Amino acid sequence: MKLKIFLCWTGVAFLVFSPTLVDAQSPSLNDIVTKVQDQYDTNSDFKADFVQESLVKSLGKKQVSEGEVFFKKPGKMRWNYQKPxxxxxxxxxxxxxSYRPEEKQVVVSPMSQAAQGKVPSTFLAGLGNLKMDFQIRWAQEPSPQEPYFxxxxxxxxxxxxxxxxxxxDRENYRILRAKIQDLMGNTTQISFSKTQFNNRLPDSLFTFTPPKGVEVFQMPGAAPPGKPGK
Structure with a gap:
Protein backbone atom coordinates (compact mmCIF):
# COMPACT_ATOMS: atom_id res chain seq x y z
CA MET A 1 0.00 0.00 0.00
CA LYS A 2 2.81 2.41 0.96
CA LEU A 3 4.68 1.60 -2.24
CA LYS A 4 1.57 2.22 -4.37
CA ILE A 5 0.99 5.60 -2.68
CA PHE A 6 4.65 6.45 -3.18
CA LEU A 7 4.56 5.55 -6.87
CA CYS A 8 1.40 7.53 -7.43
CA TRP A 9 3.06 10.83 -6.77
CA THR A 10 6.70 10.05 -7.22
CA GLY A 11 6.61 10.62 -10.99
CA VAL A 12 5.27 14.13 -10.36
CA ALA A 13 8.50 15.00 -8.65
CA PHE A 14 10.12 15.37 -12.07
CA LEU A 15 8.14 18.57 -12.42
CA VAL A 16 10.35 20.37 -9.92
CA PHE A 17 12.98 20.68 -12.68
CA SER A 18 13.26 24.40 -13.28
CA PRO A 19 15.76 27.23 -13.69
CA THR A 20 15.04 30.65 -12.21
CA LEU A 21 12.58 32.71 -14.23
CA VAL A 22 10.73 35.79 -13.04
CA ASP A 23 7.70 37.42 -14.61
CA ALA A 24 7.16 41.13 -14.15
CA GLN A 25 3.42 40.72 -14.58
CA SER A 26 1.04 38.31 -12.90
CA PRO A 27 0.66 35.40 -15.32
CA SER A 28 -2.61 33.64 -16.08
CA LEU A 29 -3.32 30.10 -14.92
CA ASN A 30 -2.54 28.85 -18.43
CA ASP A 31 0.78 30.73 -18.42
CA ILE A 32 1.77 29.26 -15.06
CA VAL A 33 1.06 25.70 -16.18
CA THR A 34 3.01 26.30 -19.39
CA LYS A 35 6.02 27.63 -17.48
CA VAL A 36 6.02 24.71 -15.06
CA GLN A 37 5.85 22.27 -17.97
CA ASP A 38 8.55 24.13 -19.90
CA GLN A 39 10.96 24.12 -16.97
CA TYR A 40 10.31 20.44 -16.32
CA ASP A 41 11.11 19.70 -19.97
CA THR A 42 14.45 21.56 -19.97
CA ASN A 43 16.35 19.91 -17.10
CA SER A 44 18.14 16.58 -16.98
CA ASP A 45 18.21 15.79 -13.26
CA PHE A 46 17.68 17.11 -9.75
CA LYS A 47 18.27 16.28 -6.12
CA ALA A 48 16.53 17.58 -3.02
CA ASP A 49 15.72 16.94 0.60
CA PHE A 50 12.11 15.96 1.18
CA VAL A 51 9.52 15.59 3.91
CA GLN A 52 6.67 13.18 3.19
CA GLU A 53 3.42 13.27 5.14
CA SER A 54 1.01 10.36 4.66
CA LEU A 55 -2.48 10.34 6.18
CA VAL A 56 -4.84 7.34 6.28
CA LYS A 57 -8.23 9.00 6.66
CA SER A 58 -10.18 6.02 8.02
CA LEU A 59 -7.66 5.50 10.83
CA GLY A 60 -6.80 9.14 11.39
CA LYS A 61 -3.19 7.99 11.31
CA LYS A 62 -0.39 10.24 10.06
CA GLN A 63 3.19 9.27 9.30
CA VAL A 64 6.00 11.70 8.57
CA SER A 65 9.10 10.54 6.68
CA GLU A 66 12.26 12.42 5.74
CA GLY A 67 15.13 11.83 3.37
CA GLU A 68 16.82 12.76 0.11
CA VAL A 69 15.63 12.19 -3.45
CA PHE A 70 17.46 12.01 -6.78
CA PHE A 71 15.88 11.99 -10.23
CA LYS A 72 17.39 11.69 -13.69
CA LYS A 73 15.68 11.47 -17.05
CA PRO A 74 14.40 9.22 -18.40
CA GLY A 75 12.68 7.58 -15.44
CA LYS A 76 15.62 7.05 -13.09
CA MET A 77 15.10 7.74 -9.39
CA ARG A 78 16.44 7.09 -5.92
CA TRP A 79 14.61 7.84 -2.66
CA ASN A 80 16.78 7.52 0.45
CA TYR A 81 14.49 7.54 3.49
CA GLN A 82 16.25 8.35 6.77
CA LYS A 83 13.34 8.84 9.20
CA PRO A 84 11.39 7.26 10.88
CA SER A 98 12.43 -1.42 -2.61
CA TYR A 99 14.82 -2.17 0.26
CA ARG A 100 14.43 -1.92 4.04
CA PRO A 101 17.73 -2.68 5.78
CA GLU A 102 16.18 -3.49 9.17
CA GLU A 103 13.97 -6.15 7.58
CA LYS A 104 16.81 -7.48 5.40
CA GLN A 105 14.43 -7.73 2.47
CA VAL A 106 14.29 -6.24 -1.01
CA VAL A 107 11.35 -6.42 -3.42
CA VAL A 108 12.30 -6.32 -7.11
CA SER A 109 9.59 -5.51 -9.66
CA PRO A 110 9.29 -4.22 -13.23
CA MET A 111 8.75 -0.47 -13.25
CA SER A 112 6.06 -0.94 -15.89
CA GLN A 113 4.01 -2.98 -13.43
CA ALA A 114 4.90 -1.14 -10.24
CA ALA A 115 4.06 2.27 -11.68
CA GLN A 116 0.63 1.43 -12.99
CA GLY A 117 -1.41 4.38 -14.21
CA LYS A 118 -0.70 7.16 -16.64
CA VAL A 119 0.55 9.72 -14.12
CA PRO A 120 3.70 7.91 -12.94
CA SER A 121 4.47 6.19 -16.22
CA THR A 122 4.39 9.32 -18.35
CA PHE A 123 6.09 11.71 -15.98
CA LEU A 124 8.81 9.25 -15.03
CA ALA A 125 9.45 8.73 -18.74
CA GLY A 126 9.61 12.46 -19.36
CA LEU A 127 6.51 12.38 -21.55
CA GLY A 128 3.88 13.89 -19.26
CA ASN A 129 1.81 16.88 -20.28
CA LEU A 130 -0.12 18.67 -17.55
CA LYS A 131 -2.61 20.31 -19.88
CA MET A 132 -3.37 17.06 -21.69
CA ASP A 133 -3.51 14.81 -18.62
CA PHE A 134 -5.42 17.05 -16.20
CA GLN A 135 -8.20 19.55 -15.76
CA ILE A 136 -6.51 22.39 -13.88
CA ARG A 137 -7.92 25.19 -11.76
CA TRP A 138 -6.94 27.38 -8.85
CA ALA A 139 -7.08 25.53 -5.53
CA GLN A 140 -6.87 28.99 -4.00
CA GLU A 141 -7.15 32.36 -5.70
CA PRO A 142 -3.65 33.83 -6.14
CA SER A 143 -2.55 36.69 -3.92
CA PRO A 144 0.60 38.86 -4.08
CA GLN A 145 3.76 37.31 -2.64
CA GLU A 146 2.09 33.93 -2.03
CA PRO A 147 2.93 30.71 -3.94
CA TYR A 148 0.47 29.60 -6.61
CA PHE A 149 -1.78 26.76 -5.46
CA ASP A 169 6.95 29.19 -6.36
CA ARG A 170 5.69 32.34 -8.06
CA GLU A 171 9.20 33.56 -8.95
CA ASN A 172 10.84 30.51 -10.50
CA TYR A 173 7.90 28.12 -11.11
CA ARG A 174 9.45 25.33 -9.09
CA ILE A 175 7.09 22.94 -7.36
CA LEU A 176 7.47 23.46 -3.64
CA ARG A 177 4.96 20.83 -2.62
CA ALA A 178 2.92 18.07 -4.27
CA LYS A 179 -0.07 16.42 -2.63
CA ILE A 180 -1.98 13.36 -3.83
CA GLN A 181 -5.53 12.63 -2.69
CA ASP A 182 -6.99 9.20 -3.44
CA LEU A 183 -10.58 8.04 -3.81
CA MET A 184 -10.72 7.05 -0.13
CA GLY A 185 -9.66 10.49 1.05
CA ASN A 186 -6.14 9.38 2.00
CA THR A 187 -3.41 11.90 1.24
CA THR A 188 0.32 11.82 0.63
CA GLN A 189 2.19 15.10 0.56
CA ILE A 190 5.80 15.75 -0.38
CA SER A 191 7.66 19.00 0.34
CA PHE A 192 11.01 19.77 -1.29
CA SER A 193 13.94 21.83 0.05
CA LYS A 194 17.60 22.40 -0.85
CA THR A 195 16.76 21.58 -4.46
CA GLN A 196 19.60 21.50 -7.00
CA PHE A 197 19.27 20.94 -10.75
CA ASN A 198 21.48 19.50 -13.49
CA ASN A 199 23.98 17.81 -11.19
CA ARG A 200 25.30 15.31 -13.76
CA LEU A 201 24.14 12.46 -11.57
CA PRO A 202 25.83 9.17 -12.57
CA ASP A 203 23.69 6.28 -13.81
CA SER A 204 25.32 4.10 -11.15
CA LEU A 205 23.30 5.99 -8.53
CA PHE A 206 20.15 4.44 -9.96
CA THR A 207 21.06 0.77 -9.72
CA PHE A 208 20.87 -1.51 -6.70
CA THR A 209 22.74 -4.65 -5.70
CA PRO A 210 21.24 -6.47 -2.69
CA PRO A 211 23.72 -6.74 0.21
CA LYS A 212 24.85 -10.20 1.26
CA GLY A 213 22.32 -11.96 3.46
CA VAL A 214 19.33 -9.96 2.19
CA GLU A 215 16.24 -11.91 1.14
CA VAL A 216 15.12 -11.04 -2.40
CA PHE A 217 11.48 -11.16 -3.47
CA GLN A 218 11.46 -10.98 -7.25
CA MET A 219 8.17 -10.20 -8.95
CA PRO A 220 7.39 -11.69 -12.41
CA GLY A 221 9.12 -9.83 -15.22
CA ALA A 222 11.77 -8.20 -13.03
CA ALA A 223 15.44 -8.24 -13.97
CA PRO A 224 17.69 -10.56 -11.91
CA PRO A 225 19.00 -8.98 -8.68
CA GLY A 226 21.86 -6.58 -9.22
CA LYS A 227 21.24 -6.29 -12.97
CA PRO A 228 19.64 -3.33 -14.77
CA GLY A 229 16.29 -3.83 -16.45
CA LYS A 230 16.33 -4.71 -20.10
Whole structure:
Protein backbone atom coordinates (compact mmCIF):
# COMPACT_ATOMS: atom_id res chain seq x y z
CA MET A 1 0.00 0.00 0.00
CA LYS A 2 2.81 2.41 0.96
CA LEU A 3 4.68 1.60 -2.24
CA LYS A 4 1.57 2.22 -4.37
CA ILE A 5 0.99 5.60 -2.68
CA PHE A 6 4.65 6.45 -3.18
CA LEU A 7 4.56 5.55 -6.87
CA CYS A 8 1.40 7.53 -7.43
CA TRP A 9 3.06 10.83 -6.77
CA THR A 10 6.70 10.05 -7.22
CA GLY A 11 6.61 10.62 -10.99
CA VAL A 12 5.27 14.13 -10.36
CA ALA A 13 8.50 15.00 -8.65
CA PHE A 14 10.12 15.37 -12.07
CA LEU A 15 8.14 18.57 -12.42
CA VAL A 16 10.35 20.37 -9.92
CA PHE A 17 12.98 20.68 -12.68
CA SER A 18 13.26 24.40 -13.28
CA PRO A 19 15.76 27.23 -13.69
CA THR A 20 15.04 30.65 -12.21
CA LEU A 21 12.58 32.71 -14.23
CA VAL A 22 10.73 35.79 -13.04
CA ASP A 23 7.70 37.42 -14.61
CA ALA A 24 7.16 41.13 -14.15
CA GLN A 25 3.42 40.72 -14.58
CA SER A 26 1.04 38.31 -12.90
CA PRO A 27 0.66 35.40 -15.32
CA SER A 28 -2.61 33.64 -16.08
CA LEU A 29 -3.32 30.10 -14.92
CA ASN A 30 -2.54 28.85 -18.43
CA ASP A 31 0.78 30.73 -18.42
CA ILE A 32 1.77 29.26 -15.06
CA VAL A 33 1.06 25.70 -16.18
CA THR A 34 3.01 26.30 -19.39
CA LYS A 35 6.02 27.63 -17.48
CA VAL A 36 6.02 24.71 -15.06
CA GLN A 37 5.85 22.27 -17.97
CA ASP A 38 8.55 24.13 -19.90
CA GLN A 39 10.96 24.12 -16.97
CA TYR A 40 10.31 20.44 -16.32
CA ASP A 41 11.11 19.70 -19.97
CA THR A 42 14.45 21.56 -19.97
CA ASN A 43 16.35 19.91 -17.10
CA SER A 44 18.14 16.58 -16.98
CA ASP A 45 18.21 15.79 -13.26
CA PHE A 46 17.68 17.11 -9.75
CA LYS A 47 18.27 16.28 -6.12
CA ALA A 48 16.53 17.58 -3.02
CA ASP A 49 15.72 16.94 0.60
CA PHE A 50 12.11 15.96 1.18
CA VAL A 51 9.52 15.59 3.91
CA GLN A 52 6.67 13.18 3.19
CA GLU A 53 3.42 13.27 5.14
CA SER A 54 1.01 10.36 4.66
CA LEU A 55 -2.48 10.34 6.18
CA VAL A 56 -4.84 7.34 6.28
CA LYS A 57 -8.23 9.00 6.66
CA SER A 58 -10.18 6.02 8.02
CA LEU A 59 -7.66 5.50 10.83
CA GLY A 60 -6.80 9.14 11.39
CA LYS A 61 -3.19 7.99 11.31
CA LYS A 62 -0.39 10.24 10.06
CA GLN A 63 3.19 9.27 9.30
CA VAL A 64 6.00 11.70 8.57
CA SER A 65 9.10 10.54 6.68
CA GLU A 66 12.26 12.42 5.74
CA GLY A 67 15.13 11.83 3.37
CA GLU A 68 16.82 12.76 0.11
CA VAL A 69 15.63 12.19 -3.45
CA PHE A 70 17.46 12.01 -6.78
CA PHE A 71 15.88 11.99 -10.23
CA LYS A 72 17.39 11.69 -13.69
CA LYS A 73 15.68 11.47 -17.05
CA PRO A 74 14.40 9.22 -18.40
CA GLY A 75 12.68 7.58 -15.44
CA LYS A 76 15.62 7.05 -13.09
CA MET A 77 15.10 7.74 -9.39
CA ARG A 78 16.44 7.09 -5.92
CA TRP A 79 14.61 7.84 -2.66
CA ASN A 80 16.78 7.52 0.45
CA TYR A 81 14.49 7.54 3.49
CA GLN A 82 16.25 8.35 6.77
CA LYS A 83 13.34 8.84 9.20
CA PRO A 84 11.39 7.26 10.88
CA UNK A 85 13.28 4.25 9.48
CA UNK A 86 15.79 3.73 6.70
CA UNK A 87 14.51 2.64 3.31
CA UNK A 88 15.79 2.82 -0.27
CA UNK A 89 13.55 2.90 -3.34
CA UNK A 90 15.60 2.80 -6.52
CA UNK A 91 14.80 2.55 -10.23
CA UNK A 92 16.91 2.57 -13.37
CA UNK A 93 13.74 3.37 -15.32
CA UNK A 94 12.85 -0.27 -15.96
CA UNK A 95 13.39 -2.15 -12.69
CA UNK A 96 12.29 -1.00 -9.23
CA UNK A 97 14.04 -2.06 -6.01
CA SER A 98 12.43 -1.42 -2.61
CA TYR A 99 14.82 -2.17 0.26
CA ARG A 100 14.43 -1.92 4.04
CA PRO A 101 17.73 -2.68 5.78
CA GLU A 102 16.18 -3.49 9.17
CA GLU A 103 13.97 -6.15 7.58
CA LYS A 104 16.81 -7.48 5.40
CA GLN A 105 14.43 -7.73 2.47
CA VAL A 106 14.29 -6.24 -1.01
CA VAL A 107 11.35 -6.42 -3.42
CA VAL A 108 12.30 -6.32 -7.11
CA SER A 109 9.59 -5.51 -9.66
CA PRO A 110 9.29 -4.22 -13.23
CA MET A 111 8.75 -0.47 -13.25
CA SER A 112 6.06 -0.94 -15.89
CA GLN A 113 4.01 -2.98 -13.43
CA ALA A 114 4.90 -1.14 -10.24
CA ALA A 115 4.06 2.27 -11.68
CA GLN A 116 0.63 1.43 -12.99
CA GLY A 117 -1.41 4.38 -14.21
CA LYS A 118 -0.70 7.16 -16.64
CA VAL A 119 0.55 9.72 -14.12
CA PRO A 120 3.70 7.91 -12.94
CA SER A 121 4.47 6.19 -16.22
CA THR A 122 4.39 9.32 -18.35
CA PHE A 123 6.09 11.71 -15.98
CA LEU A 124 8.81 9.25 -15.03
CA ALA A 125 9.45 8.73 -18.74
CA GLY A 126 9.61 12.46 -19.36
CA LEU A 127 6.51 12.38 -21.55
CA GLY A 128 3.88 13.89 -19.26
CA ASN A 129 1.81 16.88 -20.28
CA LEU A 130 -0.12 18.67 -17.55
CA LYS A 131 -2.61 20.31 -19.88
CA MET A 132 -3.37 17.06 -21.69
CA ASP A 133 -3.51 14.81 -18.62
CA PHE A 134 -5.42 17.05 -16.20
CA GLN A 135 -8.20 19.55 -15.76
CA ILE A 136 -6.51 22.39 -13.88
CA ARG A 137 -7.92 25.19 -11.76
CA TRP A 138 -6.94 27.38 -8.85
CA ALA A 139 -7.08 25.53 -5.53
CA GLN A 140 -6.87 28.99 -4.00
CA GLU A 141 -7.15 32.36 -5.70
CA PRO A 142 -3.65 33.83 -6.14
CA SER A 143 -2.55 36.69 -3.92
CA PRO A 144 0.60 38.86 -4.08
CA GLN A 145 3.76 37.31 -2.64
CA GLU A 146 2.09 33.93 -2.03
CA PRO A 147 2.93 30.71 -3.94
CA TYR A 148 0.47 29.60 -6.61
CA PHE A 149 -1.78 26.76 -5.46
CA UNK A 150 -3.25 24.54 -8.19
CA UNK A 151 -5.76 21.69 -8.17
CA UNK A 152 -5.42 19.04 -10.89
CA UNK A 153 -8.05 16.42 -11.69
CA UNK A 154 -7.04 13.61 -14.08
CA UNK A 155 -8.85 13.49 -17.41
CA UNK A 156 -8.71 9.69 -17.40
CA UNK A 157 -8.93 7.06 -14.67
CA UNK A 158 -5.59 6.91 -12.85
CA UNK A 159 -6.00 4.04 -10.41
CA UNK A 160 -6.78 5.40 -6.96
CA UNK A 161 -5.79 8.99 -7.82
CA UNK A 162 -8.59 11.50 -7.33
CA UNK A 163 -6.78 14.84 -7.24
CA UNK A 164 -3.30 16.30 -7.33
CA UNK A 165 -2.43 19.59 -5.65
CA UNK A 166 0.69 21.60 -6.53
CA UNK A 167 2.19 24.53 -4.63
CA UNK A 168 4.35 26.52 -7.05
CA ASP A 169 6.95 29.19 -6.36
CA ARG A 170 5.69 32.34 -8.06
CA GLU A 171 9.20 33.56 -8.95
CA ASN A 172 10.84 30.51 -10.50
CA TYR A 173 7.90 28.12 -11.11
CA ARG A 174 9.45 25.33 -9.09
CA ILE A 175 7.09 22.94 -7.36
CA LEU A 176 7.47 23.46 -3.64
CA ARG A 177 4.96 20.83 -2.62
CA ALA A 178 2.92 18.07 -4.27
CA LYS A 179 -0.07 16.42 -2.63
CA ILE A 180 -1.98 13.36 -3.83
CA GLN A 181 -5.53 12.63 -2.69
CA ASP A 182 -6.99 9.20 -3.44
CA LEU A 183 -10.58 8.04 -3.81
CA MET A 184 -10.72 7.05 -0.13
CA GLY A 185 -9.66 10.49 1.05
CA ASN A 186 -6.14 9.38 2.00
CA THR A 187 -3.41 11.90 1.24
CA THR A 188 0.32 11.82 0.63
CA GLN A 189 2.19 15.10 0.56
CA ILE A 190 5.80 15.75 -0.38
CA SER A 191 7.66 19.00 0.34
CA PHE A 192 11.01 19.77 -1.29
CA SER A 193 13.94 21.83 0.05
CA LYS A 194 17.60 22.40 -0.85
CA THR A 195 16.76 21.58 -4.46
CA GLN A 196 19.60 21.50 -7.00
CA PHE A 197 19.27 20.94 -10.75
CA ASN A 198 21.48 19.50 -13.49
CA ASN A 199 23.98 17.81 -11.19
CA ARG A 200 25.30 15.31 -13.76
CA LEU A 201 24.14 12.46 -11.57
CA PRO A 202 25.83 9.17 -12.57
CA ASP A 203 23.69 6.28 -13.81
CA SER A 204 25.32 4.10 -11.15
CA LEU A 205 23.30 5.99 -8.53
CA PHE A 206 20.15 4.44 -9.96
CA THR A 207 21.06 0.77 -9.72
CA PHE A 208 20.87 -1.51 -6.70
CA THR A 209 22.74 -4.65 -5.70
CA PRO A 210 21.24 -6.47 -2.69
CA PRO A 211 23.72 -6.74 0.21
CA LYS A 212 24.85 -10.20 1.26
CA GLY A 213 22.32 -11.96 3.46
CA VAL A 214 19.33 -9.96 2.19
CA GLU A 215 16.24 -11.91 1.14
CA VAL A 216 15.12 -11.04 -2.40
CA PHE A 217 11.48 -11.16 -3.47
CA GLN A 218 11.46 -10.98 -7.25
CA MET A 219 8.17 -10.20 -8.95
CA PRO A 220 7.39 -11.69 -12.41
CA GLY A 221 9.12 -9.83 -15.22
CA ALA A 222 11.77 -8.20 -13.03
CA ALA A 223 15.44 -8.24 -13.97
CA PRO A 224 17.69 -10.56 -11.91
CA PRO A 225 19.00 -8.98 -8.68
CA GLY A 226 21.86 -6.58 -9.22
CA LYS A 227 21.24 -6.29 -12.97
CA PRO A 228 19.64 -3.33 -14.77
CA GLY A 229 16.29 -3.83 -16.45
CA LYS A 230 16.33 -4.71 -20.10
Missing amino acids: FKQEIVSDGKTLW LELTPNEFQGSLEKLFLLI
